[in-house]
Amino acid sequence: SEYNHRYRAANVADGRIPGPLTRDDVGQAWCVKGNEHEGGVTLTFQWPQPVSVATILYYGRTSFTLGETWKDYELYVGDAQQPAVKSQFKVGHGPQAIHLPAPQSTAKLTLKFLTCHGGPNPGASEIQVFAARPDGAALGQFLPPSKIPGDDEYAPPPPVNESPEL
Secondary structure, three states, X not given: OOOOHHHOHHHHHOOOOOXXXXXXXXXXXXXXXXXXXXXXXXXXXXXXXXXXXXXXXXXXXXXXXXXXXXXXXXXXXXXXXXXXXXXXXXXXXOEEEEEEEEEEEEEEEEEEEOOEOOOOOOEEEEEEEEOOOXXXXXXXXXXXXXXXXXXXXXXXXXXXXXXXXX
């Protein structure tokens, strides 16, 4: 599923990751229409020959709202009927790793996104596949909502001062 031709699935493998809340991801991210993912959506990577896969990095679609990121997901290797990994992504901007229990050789990976964090058109800015676990220091930093200026939707509420009259 794709929102439209400007938010194609191929955009997840273009090497471009828009900044959070920049409102600038047209042609750089993939997303689905909000009303078209009730049963989840799949995104499949295929190669002509098997490749080694150890880690997948997911960069959520955060250009418009942090809620347009996926939450629950399953990862299938090859034509497996059972997921190799089943977990959740956090709300925020930056890389989130999916580590296979052990590296595997495959010509096909399928990510099944089951739920999102509430945004209208969830998706991904980038998804990268690695043959070995990358060094965490080389990946960049994941930013939770509290570290992203301008995010009113997921920011903690301001403190409330006690009134002397109460």
